[in-house]
Amino acid sequence: MGAKEINVKCSFCGKEIPCPENMIKSQKHACFECFMKIKDKLDPKEVDRIHVAIPKEKLQEAMPDMLINYAMQKAFPDFWNDHKSKFKDMSKKEIVEESFLAGAKIILNLKEDFEKEMTNKNSKYKNRKF
Numbered sequence: 001m002g003a004k005e006i007n008v009k010c011s012f013c014g015k016e017i018p019c020p021e022n023m024i025k026s027q028k029h030a031c032f033e034c035f036m037k038i039k040d041k042l043d044p045k046e047v048d049r050i051h052v053a054i055p056k057e058k059l060q061e062a063m064p065d066m067l068i069n070y071a072m073q074k075a076f077p078d079f080w081n082d083h084k085s086k087f088k089d090m091s092k093k094e095i096v097e098e099s100f101l102a103g104a105k106i107i108l109n110l111k112e113d114f115e116k117e118m119t120n121k122n123s124k125y126k127n128r129k130f
């Protein structure tokens with residue numbers, strides 16, 4: 001995607017890492033190596049304020065871990081509650097696939113909603129479904 005990236009310094013080791021422009025105001029920046037070292041000690045609230053530069057090739061490796069342990073419960077609490085018991089019998093790969101789809105669906109719904117509002121400015125808020 002065309003998001004602009006700016007180089008920032010990792011708050012923990014000082015290494016230069018790329019940061020998307022919209023995350024530049026994060027309280028801290030962490031390179032992937034540092035984040036993996038500190039992530040278990042972090043408070044979820046703290047994780048919110050850190051931008052982590054995840055190299056593309058590491059994204060897949062890191063995803064199951066982070067998705068299941070943290071992001072899922074936070075980003076999709078309803079989805080998580082619905083599926084919690086089901087997840088116990090699923091492999092990590094299946095969970096990632098399913099949660100990825102759920103995330104994509106939410107984003108698509110939002111986008112559709114947004115586009116509708118933009119084209120139908122006059123009937124704003126009339127046909128909201130969520």
Ligand SMILES: [Zn+2]
Nearest residue numbers: 010013031034
């Ligand atoms: Zn670092």
